[in-house]
Amino acid sequence: MYNPIYLIIIYPIIYIWPAYVANGAPVIFGRGAPIDGGRKLRGKPIFGKHKTIIGLIAGLLAGFIMAAVESAFLPYMLAAGIAMTFGTHFGDLFGSFMKRQLGMKEGKPFLLFDQYFFFIFALLFALPFGHMPSVWGLVFLTVLTGVLHKATNMGAHKAKLKDVPW
Numbered sequence: 001m002y003n004p005i006y007l008i009i010i011y012p013i014i015y016i017w018p019a020y021v022a023n024g025a026p027v028i029f030g031r032g033a034p035i036d037g038g039r040k041l042r043g044k045p046i047f048g049k050h051k052t053i054i055g056l057i058a059g060l061l062a063g064f065i066m067a068a069v070e071s072a073f074l075p076y077m078l079a080a081g082i083a084m085t086f087g088t089h090f091g092d093l094f095g096s097f098m099k100r101q102l103g104m105k106e107g108k109p110f111l112l113f114d115q116y117f118f119f120i121f122a123l124l125f126a127l128p129f130g131h132m133p134s135v136w137g138l139v140f141l142t143v144l145t146g147v148l149h150k151a152t153n154m155g156a157h158k159a160k161l162k163d164v165p166w
Contacts, residue, residue: 012137013144014070018081019122020148022063022088027156030055035093047096048106059089080129084122091121107164115149116142 002011032054036046067081095117099110119141126132133141157165 007134008136008140012133012141014074015077015080015131015133015137016084016119016122016141016145017070018063018066018077019084019088019118021066022059022085022122023092023118024152025058025062026052026055027152027161029058041101044103045100045106047093048100050106051093051096056089060085063088074131076129076131080126080131083125083129087122087125088118090125091117091119094121109164115146119145 030050030052032052034047034049035051035053035056036048038049039046063085064082067078067085070081071078095110095113099108099113100106104110123132123138132138153162154165156162
């Protein structure tokens with residue numbers, strides 16, 4: 001039997017790490033041309049200028065690399081990590097699309113969309129590959145994701161990588 005600390009804290013962090021890395025990489029590397037090319041849908045940006053091609057590529061590569069590193073120790077993490085990486089970006093882009101279509105300006109916070117869409121979609125995309133953390137592990141990750149989202153965004157803002165601290 002595994003230690004509860006491993007089941008509730010350590011394994012869930014290891015499991016979600018490719019998604020966290022994939023979500024953070026665009027903040028560091030993502031400058032340049034927007035994914036939507038400035039096009040609009042119903043007069044509103046599709047994703048907005050902050051969702052860039054370079055950011056998407058950096059996020060995908062970072063997530064894939066983390067999945068490959070983890071798979072050296074946990075072979076099933078290659079498929080799960082790749083799935084989470086795609087889910088992370090799908091969720092983030094879907095959240096941006098929804099915000100733009102609801103008429104929200106870029107950089108405006110939208111409770112839950114900003115913090116959790118990448119996380120929820122990462123887990124949904126990985127679900128078919130199994131090895132999901134326990135219910136308590138998922139509760140821990142939900143809290144951790146909210147805390148880390150706030151802290152890392154504030155740090156990125158201080159480092160001048162983001163225009164806003166959320």
